[in-house]
Amino acid sequence: MAPKRTAAVKDLPPSAASNGTMKYEKTPFREILTDAQLIAAYRTMLLARAIDEKEMILLKQGKILFHISGPGHEAVQTAMAMAMRPAYDWAYPYYRDLAFSLAFGSTAKGILCENMHRTEGPSSHGRQMPSHYGDKSLRIVGQSSPTGTQYLQAVGTAMGSVKEGNDEVTYVSSGEGATSEGEFWEAVNWAAREKFPVIFMVQNNGYAISVPVQEQIAGGSLYRLMDGYPNMKKFAVDGTDFVESYKAAKEAVEHCRSGQGPAFIEASCVRLFPHSSSDDPKKYRPVGEIEEDKKRDPLPKFERFLVEQRVLTLKQVEALRAEVRTEVEAAAEYAEAAPSPTADTVERNLFSPVIAVPKEGFEEPVHTGGSIVMVDAINHALHEEMKRNPKMLVYGEDVADGKGGVFTATKGLTNVFGGERCFNSPLAEASIVGTAIGLAVRGFKPVVEIQFGDYIWPAFMQIKDELVHMRYRTDGDWSCPVVIRVAVGGYIRGGLYHSQSIEGLFAHIPGLWIAFPSNAADAKGLLKTAIREDNPVLFCEHKGLYRQQFAASPEPGDEYCLPFGVAKVRREGSDITIVTWGFMVQRSIEAARKMEEHGVSCEVIDLRTICPWDREAVFRSVRKTGKVLIVHEDNKTGGFGAEIGTQIAEECFHHLDAPLQRVAALDTPIAFAPALETSILPQEHHITAALERLAAF
Ligand SMILES: Cc1ncc(C[n+]2csc(CCOP(=O)(O)OP(=O)(O)O)c2C)c(N)n1
Ligand SMILES: [Mg+2]
Numbered sequence: 001m002a003p004k005r006t007a008a009v010k011d012l013p014p015s016a017a018s019n020g021t022m023k024y025e026k027t028p029f030r031e032i033l034t035d036a037q038l039i040a041a042y043r044t045m046l047l048a049r050a051i052d053e054k055e056m057i058l059l060k061q062g063k064i065l066f067h068i069s070g071p072g073h074e075a076v077q078t079a080m081a082m083a084m085r086p087a088y089d090w091a092y093p094y095y096r097d098l099a100f101s102l103a104f105g106s107t108a109k110g111i112l113c114e115n116m117h118r119t120e121g122p123s124s125h126g127r128q129m130p131s132h133y134g135d136k137s138l139r140i141v142g143q144s145s146p147t148g149t150q151y152l153q154a155v156g157t158a159m160g161s162v163k164e165g166n167d168e169v170t171y172v173s174s175g176e177g178a179t180s181e182g183e184f185w186e187a188v189n190w191a192a193r194e195k196f197p198v199i200f201m202v203q204n205n206g207y208a209i210s211v212p213v214q215e216q217i218a219g220g221s222l223y224r225l226m227d228g229y230p231n232m233k234k235f236a237v238d239g240t241d242f243v244e245s246y247k248a249a250k251e252a253v254e255h256c257r258s259g260q261g262p263a264f265i266e267a268s269c270v271r272l273f274p275h276s277s278s279d280d281p282k283k284y285r286p287v288g289e290i291e292e293d294k295k296r297d298p299l300p301k302f303e304r305f306l307v308e309q310r311v312l313t314l315k316q317v318e319a320l321r322a323e324v325r326t327e328v329e330a331a332a333e334y335a336e337a338a339p340s341p342t343a344d345t346v347e348r349n350l351f352s353p354v355i356a357v358p359k360e361g362f363e364e365p366v367h368t369g370g371s372i373v374m375v376d377a378i379n380h381a382l383h384e385e386m387k388r389n390p391k392m393l394v395y396g397e398d399v400a401d402g403k404g405g406v407f408t409a410t411k412g413l414t415n416v417f418g419g420e421r422c423f424n425s426p427l428a429e430a431s432i433v434g435t436a437i438g439l440a441v442r443g444f445k446p447v448v449e450i451q452f453g454d455y456i457w458p459a460f461m462q463i464k465d466e467l468v469h470m471r472y473r474t475d476g477d478w479s480c481p482v483v484i485r486v487a488v489g490g491y492i493r494g495g496l497y498h499s500q501s502i503e504g505l506f507a508h509i510p511g512l513w514i515a516f517p518s519n520a521a522d523a524k525g526l527l528k529t530a531i532r533e534d535n536p537v538l539f540c541e542h543k544g545l546y547r548q549q550f551a552a553s554p555e556p557g558d559e560y561c562l563p564f565g566v567a568k569v570r571r572e573g574s575d576i577t578i579v580t581w582g583f584m585v586q587r588s589i590e591a592a593r594k595m596e597e598h599g600v601s602c603e604v605i606d607l608r609t610i611c612p613w614d615r616e617a618v619f620r621s622v623r624k625t626g627k628v629l630i631v632h633e634d635n636k637t638g639g640f641g642a643e644i645g646t647q648i649a650e651e652c653f654h655h656l657d658a659p660l661q662r663v664a665a666l667d668t669p670i671a672f673a674p675a676l677e678t679s680i681l682p683q684e685h686h687i688t689a690a691l692e693r694l695a696a697f
Helices: 034-060 074-083 098-103 108-115 149-164 182-194 240-256 290-295 298-308 316-339 374-387 413-417 429-440 457-467 501-507 520-532 585-596 615-623 640-655 676-681 684-697
Strands: 090-092 172-175 198-204 235-237 261-270 393-397 421-422 443-448 483-488 514-515 537-540 568-571 576-580 602-606 607-612 628-635 661-665
Touching: 034 074, 034 098, 034 108, 034 240, 034 298, 034 316, 074 098, 074 172, 074 198, 074 240, 074 261, 074 298, 090 149, 098 108, 108 316, 149 172, 149 182, 149 429, 149 457, 172 240, 182 198, 182 429, 198 240, 235 240, 240 261, 240 298, 240 514, 261 602, 298 316, 374 393, 374 413, 374 520, 374 537, 393 429, 413 421, 429 457, 429 568, 483 520, 501 514, 501 537, 501 607, 501 640, 514 520, 520 537, 568 585, 576 585, 576 615, 585 602, 585 628, 585 684, 602 615, 615 640, 628 640, 628 684, 640 661, 661 684
Parallel strands: 090 172, 172 198, 198 261, 235 261, 393 421, 393 443, 443 483, 483 537, 514 537, 576 602, 576 628, 628 661
Antiparallel strands: 514 607, 568 602
């Protein structure tokens, strides 16, 4: 038998709330809502329901490919949006927030265009499945599918409001199931700690697809678990009751807008339809439960209220229904006739069309500054760009002064630019990237630090599914140019968890630029470019190079920017091409020197950036030498060398005089004991041995 869902917040009346004030419960509704507002709310709820019902028909007709609906959630959503200031406040609504989006200003036409994957769809222009709400003109940030990621982004956006000193609030929502994601709690922690104006709304309908709430949340209610978060005002409301929801929403907005901190609303809702068009609730909902839930259907409930309070007559209710039906029919007809995206646009807005530092016409200057090590060059780049761009923020673990970063890359920034612009984050990598996304979409330039590449993985979802998708999934409406500086690499006796190379895994992700400098001058020039560009960038800093003399350079001037996608020939040669980057550049140069003594001339190409990588420079060299060795520190299988090698085979096959060779780490983790580390990571003798094999071929 299907498990019985325990009653959700409906068992927790507002009077059970522990924040003490509860004035919203007592306020007569006429003091806060006019008849016109009540009618507008009812019309929005009707419109949302009518769109859902129409979409179910369109689905059967094969005109919509997927449907996820809001019936049972309309009252609290409408109330929330009406308590806010659309296009001034910010919103991160979830996939059931149709009524919220309509009340915030979206139109039936827009929603139907979006859900029928038309180019006019205001959220994704045909790129996303239905019900991913968004509209730049309304400040509804284009949404994604992972449950829970939106919470940290909302915190970032609210952080931006505080930094700008305005009184905007940010709404973010999900179902109760999504709050089991750790990122929800990370978001609540950061917002409560810093009093950010975020309204966390959880619409608890008792199920996460088929999983009942008692299998999801300790005690079955989030509301109770929110006890103890300072500055957080919390509400438990019947989300099927418009007036009750509006009172709570209004108070929540006032709390946030007045700078007292975030608010949390748990709204008890009912899910009257299946989870989605791919779901059959008969498999898991007890017989009769939906019939029972229908008694709480917000629409008839609100209708009765409006008639009883003489806001509307039954006749007027009928007339409104007919009006809304006509509007939805017209919108559906419009959407059906509207164009869908065409195949020639598939690559549009993967990257920004605007390039700040183009590679065309770039000429490498001779740097004349004093000698500088890589970590100091990075530090200077940060200082210079912070000075140049008042919207730039630096944060991460331990980055603030006095520590100034565990490698000192950020030293002095807090002292010079203040704690508002360079500050410590909590020890939470998803938080760092998630909030950076929320800041970047509203025009800040977050340059965040992930302390070690080995610990970037909690942020992987935010990078892979959010950061790099933002521009693409909204067809360019939103951009997200965050720079993630990250210390990577081994040869420092760092063991399994302070030695990892990560560029191979990240290079597989479309939409992300990746830099990997081998020396101080390049690091400075590339970081300044990364900060000025409009694309998200993963900036790999090899910690073994930070203070190495062989990676020190004369310091470039403060306007030097090195374009992405320009490789550097570190040593010219005619017999073998070595393609490499990062720490392996110096080892390769040493090996090439040794080979020279034996009469073999090697050309060493330092890629400098992994995405984009300078294919032309590599192919040019391979066509000249006919032999190639790719050297990288990352382990061999699926490393970026495999990609380079394949492209060389595709483009230069007829020029090759020997099979392509690779030198890379063993396919093992990087063990600690020196004898183990040395045999796992590539050494100079591995490179010379490979070069000898190639020379002899
Ligand atoms: C990170 C992630 N895991 C799993 C899913 C698949 N999924 C989509 S909705 C959902 C249930 C969400 O339930 P709840 O948060 O209660 O919201 P409701 O649908 O009930 O409104 C799941 C498991 C997803 N989209 N993202
Ligand atoms: Mg749910």
